[in-house]
Amino acid sequence: MNNQKQQKPTLTGQRFKTRKRDEKERFDPTQFQESIVQGLNQTGTDLEAVAKFLDASGAKLDYRRYAETLFDILVAGGMLAPGGTLSDDLTRTEYCLFTASEDLETMQAYAQVFNKLIRRYKYLEKGFEEEIKKLLLFLKGFTESERNKLAMLTGILLANGNISASILSSLFNENLVKEGVSAAFAVKLFKSWISEKDINSVAASLRKVGMDNRLMELFPANKRSCEHFSKYFTDAGLKELSDFARNQQSIGARKELQKELQEQMSRGETLKDIIAYVREEMKKTSISEQTMIGIVWTSVMSSVEWNKKEELVTEQAIKLLKQYSPLLKAFTSQGLSELTLLLKIQEYCYDNIHFMKAFQKIVVLLYKADVLSEEVILKWYTEAHMAKGKSVFLEQMKKFVEWLKNAEEESESEEEEGD
Numbered sequence: 001m002n003n004q005k006q007q008k009p010t011l012t013g014q015r016f017k018t019r020k021r022d023e024k025e026r027f028d029p030t031q032f033q034e035s036i037v038q039g040l041n042q043t044g045t046d047l048e049a050v051a052k053f054l055d056a057s058g059a060k061l062d063y064r065r066y067a068e069t070l071f072d073i074l075v076a077g078g079m080l081a082p083g084g085t086l087s088d089d090l091t092r093t094e095y096c097l098f099t100a101s102e103d104l105e106t107m108q109a110y111a112q113v114f115n116k117l118i119r120r121y122k123y124l125e126k127g128f129e130e131e132i133k134k135l136l137l138f139l140k141g142f143t144e145s146e147r148n149k150l151a152m153l154t155g156i157l158l159a160n161g162n163i164s165a166s167i168l169s170s171l172f173n174e175n176l177v178k179e180g181v182s183a184a185f186a187v188k189l190f191k192s193w194i195s196e197k198d199i200n201s202v203a204a205s206l207r208k209v210g211m212d213n214r215l216m217e218l219f220p221a222n223k224r225s226c227e228h229f230s231k232y233f234t235d236a237g238l239k240e241l242s243d244f245a246r247n248q249q250s251i252g253a254r255k256e257l258q259k260e261l262q263e264q265m266s267r268g269e270t271l272k273d274i275i276a277y278v279r280e281e282m283k284k285t286s287i288s289e290q291t292m293i294g295i296v297w298t299s300v301m302s303s304v305e306w307n308k309k310e311e312l313v314t315e316q317a318i319k320l321l322k323q324y325s326p327l328l329k330a331f332t333s334q335g336l337s338e339l340t341l342l343l344k345i346q347e348y349c350y351d352n353i354h355f356m357k358a359f360q361k362i363v364v365l366l367y368k369a370d371v372l373s374e375e376v377i378l379k380w381y382t383e384a385h386m387a388k389g390k391s392v393f394l395e396q397m398k399k400f401v402e403w404l405k406n407a408e409e410e411s412e413s414e415e416e417e418g419d
Helices: 002-026 030-043 047-057 067-076 104-122 124-137 146-160 165-172 174-178 181-195 199-208 224-234 239-266 269-287 289-301 310-330 335-351 353-368 374-384 390-418
Strands: none
Touching: 030 047, 030 067, 030 104, 030 174, 047 104, 047 174, 067 124, 104 124, 104 181, 104 335, 124 146, 124 165, 146 165, 165 174, 165 224, 174 181, 181 199, 181 224, 181 239, 199 239, 224 239, 239 269, 239 289, 269 289, 269 310, 289 310, 289 335, 335 353, 335 374, 335 390, 353 374, 353 390, 374 390
16 A cells, blocks of 8 residues: 555656656747757758658658648648748758749649658658648638739649548638638639639549538628629630539529428418519519429428328328329429429439329329329320339330320310211
8 A cells, every 4th residue: 555655756757857858849940940940941842852851751750749830831831820930940941832933833743742742651641631721721812823822732732632622611701702812722723623623623632621612602602693603704714613502502592492392382381472472583583484393203202201101102192192282283394394293203203112103193193183184194105204213104105005005085176076
């Protein structure tokens, strides 16, 4: 017991000493900075030599602890104070990204330096992404030329997957947006990104991190419209980005519309009110009737909890569609809209296996409710159907189609007799 009591102070003392030493090292990047600056001054503008120097130095210097200092020096030549100015009291180098030539080729070479460094020391990956986020917040502290170089470099790094598109959230900073810094930076960034890859690469990366619907935030609230965004980026030579943003806004508007429709149905709003609301939205958003009938169909079919038993789901679907057939009829005034609806029904019954046997009954119901015409049903049957579940659905529809054809022939012969 006595021995144990005597050991405790000794152990505590040792731990305290170690901790103190660590704290001193953590907040003293001076020596680290001098070593990196000295190496960069020796390698100069030879970026291959810079990459080799950084590779070798990682074995001797503590990159893990001083990652931010390392990246500050490589980008700006020295440690950055808050706001983006260089710290006066520390040594710096003239050989860095900000003093390099302002052209895409040089920026690509710098991207390779960072790429090699991070591939060699994987633990720097997260720190590098944090550095880019920080640099974007400091944009007002940099010159226009420095911003341009950083924008080109960031676009190349994004194109090559070295960093995540989530770093773009820094550009939504209120002060940067208000002064137009974010939008101007984004032009350079997206140009270099698209020149490295294409708009599809941009779209995929933005969607992956949920940035695809946030591009409007590059502008102040009073300019946050699709028209302003489109004009700004089209005038800057980025029509592809304008088209992408317009398409995203359209998708977003459709999702919101579908959600609102489902809520109106669940609240038990009258069909008259729902139809009026949808017509108003069509005017406001310029959505075509073909697009709208797809949204209406999806909303109707998403408005209930479906029975898990196949034999009961058909009965449930027929009851629901009888109720909402006036709504479907209101947005199938054109043959193309009818065909769109019929293809949506085919797709839905194929994608939801419990509905496979319900297809024919749904089509017959909507024919009787005057939503689908015989011309459209016959056109779908002979040439306009999609591949999904084709053989099953054509077989289901065979007898009804024969009946339609016979009815049509009888009608034609009656007309001839009348003549």
